[in-house]
Amino acid sequence: MGGAWVKRWSPQGKGHSRSLVGALKVYPAQSLESLTWTLPPSKSHAIRLMALGAQAEQTVTLTGMTNAGDDAISMRRCLSQMGVQFEDLDAGGAILPSTPNADFLPHELASAWRIHGVGPHGFKHPVSVLHAGNSGTALRILMALSTRFNRPVMLDGDASLRARPHDSMTTTMAELGVSCSFGHLEEGLPLLAEGPWTQTESMTIDVSTSSQPVTSWMLASPASPAPIDVVYQGTPVSKRHADLTLRLCKEFGAPFGDALPERLEPWIPQPQHENIAVPKDMSLASFGFLAAKVLNIPIAFDEMPSHEEGLGHEILLEQAGALGFTVDGNTLQSNKEGQNVTLDLCDSNDLITPVAAMMALGEGGQITGAAHAAYKESNRITKTLEILQQFGLTCSVKEDGLDVPGNQTLSTPQSLVLTHDDHRLQMTALVLALGCNDAVTIQGDTLHCVADPQAVARFVDAGVPIESFLYQPE
Structure with missing residues (x-):
């Protein structure tokens, strides 16, 4: 079988050269004025x-x-x-x-x-x-x-x-x-x-x-x-x-x-x-929200699921104002009117990484109720801290979530951004990389295909240079 999951399977050998890994090189998105965002099915x-x-x-x-x-x-x-x-x-x-x-x-x-x-x-x-x-x-x-x-x-x-x-x-x-x-x-x-x-x-x-x-x-x-x-x-x-x-x-x-x-x-x-x-996947709208924050451009979703079908992820829309967004229909725009906010992600822990990044670039906040995020593709509590730190951002790990200071500034990672085989870490890194001043190399060139096959293509189609290549780990 030759699906994308096969490419991601790699035993962690010790004492020998590490295998080449798929990676993305993401260049700054300098000319985007707006973006249409199509969500995949839930x-x-x-x-x-x-x-x-x-x-x-x-x-x-x-x-x-x-x-x-x-x-x-x-x-x-x-x-x-x-x-x-x-x-x-x-x-x-x-x-x-x-x-x-x-x-x-x-x-x-x-x-x-x-x-x-x-x-x-x-x-x-x-x-x-x-x-x-x-x-x-x-x-x-x-x-x-x-x-x-x-x-x-x-x-x-x-x-x-x-x-x-x-x-x-x-x-x-x-x-x-x-x-x-x-x-x-x-x-x-x-x-x-x-x-x-x-x-x-x-x-x-x-x-x-x-x-x-x-x-x-x-x-x-x-x-x-x-x-x-x-x-x-x-x-x-x-x-x-x-x-x-x-x-x-x-x-x-x-x-x-x-x-x-x-x-x-x-x-x-x-x-x-x-x-x-099958309704659209509301959890993946979080990356559209993050893109609006990082790039400061309007993001227009062609379709959004109903609140009932949002599976807890509709908290993004309910707290959009507090997170520093203006929502007009299915279009959102980042603004400077957010506030330090506490979000309980007990029923929506998949949002922890992109929401933490939004808070860091906005007015900050606290994420609670997400202790079970430790049992996802990676320990998303500690790995969210790690992914933020790679972009010059920070937060504090709590027992059931994160405490995120606000008004932080992105910096360009100087080494491979590690994503730990976790597609939501990779997609968060992808969006953050678009706001950096220089090219960023991100581990995992196909991880996003787990949930959103268009996660890279939507930016490439809009003119952002993104390359897929094999990277030799040190």
């Missing part, structure tokens, strides 16, 4: 909808999938490996010709993905590794879905996903009688899971560091062998994402109430509509 919605559509007994078409990121494509690829057929449709609704490829990639002109559901028990045992790429959401959902097989299933991910903890899933899997074999040092992947999920009275789901485990088990419940009681452990975080899963399951006919279910039981997903529009 991977949170798309991944969940694919899991539900695959278990339905009819077809479901996801519209609005133009420029889908690698995370959504990874979920599609793994479902295809389990026998789920996808068709690609163009903007006019015509079926595009399928192109045989080892990665089950969508057609380059696809704007909609049609899923041919196989029912709760229709998955085929995958004959090769289910590689979730960089997507923790896809991986954990696939871990739960794999418990229905009575044969081993191998799951894996890229370097950053290998380094993330997965015990909140494997502990529950063990309760259900599923054996899991994996490394016990720095990497928890690859993982070999062997089911099936056996009938037990109850299961415990840890919700203290991520909403992904509860999402995974709700989405896997159609094939549960029998009703089972659910015990939740810890204080919930990222509640809006768990609520999204609950809402989508109910829209597909799940026997759930208005709160997270205390009991899971078998059911058959039945979508209310054949066509389902």
Whole structure:
């Protein structure tokens, strides 16, 4: 398989020359007067909808999938490996010709993905590794879905996903009688899971560091062998994402109430509509906000999701004035009227890095409620401090967030900007580099493709020189 996730996988060898790494050389954006910003489809919605559509007994078409990121494509690829057929449709609704490829990639002109559901028990045992790429959401959902097989299933991910903890899933899997074999040092992947999920009275789901485990088990419940009681452990975080899963399951006919279910039981997903529009990803609007601040130009979003579909990231619009922005429709402009503000990112911790950069260049502020950001692609609390420091900015690390002084000034990094295989660190660095006086070299030339394939192209198309090349680490 030759997807972008393969390029990012690199064992950390010691005692020998380090391998060449992909990098970006970003030059100052000196002539931009404005920029139109197109958001990609929400991977949170798309991944969940694919899991539900695959278990339905009819077809479901996801519209609005133009420029889908690698995370959504990874979920599609793994479902295809389990026998789920996808068709690609163009903007006019015509079926595009399928192109045989080892990665089950969508057609380059696809704007909609049609899923041919196989029912709760229709998955085929995958004959090769289910590689979730960089997507923790896809991986954990696939871990739960794999418990229905009575044969081993191998799951894996890229370097950053290998380094993330997965015990909140494997502990529950063990309760259900599923054996899991994996490394016990720095990497928890690859993982070999062997089911099936056996009938037990109850299961415990840890919700203290991520909403992904509860999402995974709700989405896997159609094939549960029998009703089972659910015990939740810890204080919930990222509640809006768990609520999204609950809402989508109910829209597909799940026997759930208005709160997270205390009991899971078998059911058959039945979508209310054949066509389902996937909203735009509000979390990625944060980089448009940061660009408006760094470049001091108006940014016009061609479409923004509703507040309900913002999954907590609508806090950007709610606090735009305090952060020093004027919003007129879908267009925003930086101003000097911001204030030192405290933002609780308990339900939107993906914003921590770009928001910290906005605060540093604005009037400063405090980020709270983001302790679980330490469990993302990198420890985004400490790595946000590191990325800011590389650009001459600073902040203080707190137990659950950051304290960011305001009115700071960008300076040009003198060495490779490290991004730790984290696309949100890379995209923050990309935007900050545009405001520097000299060229900046950033680790990771394709990291942004995880979520926003156009993150570099939108600036190149606007005339900003950005080069992709292989860098030799010292």
